[in-house]
Amino acid sequence: MSEDNIFLDLGADKRALKHISIFFSVLVVVLLYHATVFFVIMGDEISVKDKEKSFTISFQEIENEDIDTRTIDNGDREVIELEIEEDSLSGYDGFGVLFVDIEYGETSGQFADPCDSVSADISPNGVNADWDNENNVLAGTSSSCETISLIVYVFPEYNSTTKNVTGENLEYWESLWQNSSYGIGTFHLEVEVNVNQPLTAGIPTIQDDDEEVTISWRSIYFTSDVQEIE
Secondary structure, rough: OOOHHHHHHHHHHHHHHHHHHHHHHHHHHHHHHHHHHHHHHHHHHHHHHHOHHHHHEEEEEEEEEEEEEEEEOOOOOEEEEEEEHHHOOOOOEEEEEEEEEEEOOOOOOOOOOOOOEEEEEEEOOOOOOOOOOOOOOOOEEEEEOEEEEEEEEOOOOOOOOOEEOOOOOHHHHHHHHHOOOOOOOOEEEEEEOOOOOOOOOOOOOOOOOOOEEEEEEEEEEEEEEEEEEO
């Protein structure tokens, strides 16, 4: 049987012709549906994505240092405070990080006098800061006259590195990195000294009963610059 005869037979059979017509109608509907999904629905998503803007956020840091020297008696635990007033952040976008260095040496002047033991910690209260930041160092000790270095990350997610972001608008990202509420208040540093006596400590006139400790507070403020990526 030739192909021409097949189509002639199908054309003569009204039932077969009806089934074929329904099949092609359904096929056309399915094709139109998929075309609509792709060009209309997916097209809108693609269009929105293409319209999303990208930005680069960079930071400039400004450091301010406060130094406090104390003589702490053996066995005493003294609280040293750093107060940050709102005016301190004038001209800056935020308070990024606080570095605290506690330095001391054996100052008794006695022969063979070992370094004293010093411990320090910052209480996570009194100031709105990122106290749960895993990079914070809130406590430390030394018995070898080495500097104790503590770190408090104040502004959430701040690490001074340039960031690339997508979405929102310029005003949104600028306002996100302009917040003067972080770091305002009083930081409380507790320092304790435990004296290690020299070999000559048995002599009545030779005693080591205190230590001079120097605290350096380095406050890192920042300004931010947001630029749209063309």
